[in-house]
Amino acid sequence: MYYAKYLYASAYAVATGTLQMEGVQGLSLMSVLPHALEPLIAWAKSNQTVVSEIYLRMTTAAVYHNSGRDREAVQHIDRAISLALPDRLFGLLAEYCRVMGLLIEERLCRVDEAAWQEVKRLHRIYDEGWAVLGGSVRGKRIVTTLSQKEREVAKLAAFGMSNAQIAEKLHMSLSVVKQAIRVTMEKSGMPRSEFAAIL
């Protein structure tokens, strides 16, 4: 049961673009996931739990899509769309636009273009939320790679202090402050103006 939950959690994370599966481990997990998800879909179908079936089909489609198997992915997307449309469950489709936006657009526009416009609108809202959340989660990961000095310097830089002001405040040389800023930019991949996102 624990392994099944782990597989579904991994699949969902891959499907919504919050987890990148790479390397040998990624390949082996990606090959296992569809086989683990198909029985769950059958269960949802037999129990007529529409929302569960949509989620499971879209997650399975995303896994197939990530593995380059778009033919299988499309089969699940089409079925999920047919389940979602009658009750306008567009939010469930919008969640997967991060990794399958083009596929969803193509399949949905064949059936109902107005529905695609709504899904696109919801996806934009979700994406803004993910940007805040993702930045916060990624920021927490970056912060652990910074030294205490770099964190202190970055914090003051995020407040808008100049290098000279930071040097004076922290009783450091200007050279050390500038180097710390540069190192933080390199570690985070972010410009100075966006340091607030990583702290």
Next chain:
Amino acid sequence: MQKHREGELYRVIALEGQEFAVYYGYYEECDRQNPLCDPVPLYPDFIKAPLYNGEGYPFATDMQDPCRYFAGEDPDGGCYGCRHYRRGADFIGLCRCEENRRNE
């Protein structure tokens, strides 16, 4: 975080036919006294001791105070933010500004 000793070799940076041996140390005495500051890689000061490549362009560092020909948005960010600056290796690069080029 791994701590480094003062005088320990950080790395040798090769660029444009030159080799720069960068060691750990303190830029100023206040850094040595500061508990937040461990020895850091001490990059060459190309303002005090200018060095040019074979074409006459000066070496510079990302963090170096930009010159009067700085072409960028944030001079506080050093030469790194200037469009004339070309990153080389690590934090050492080259200034490709024609105004700074040494004519021989």
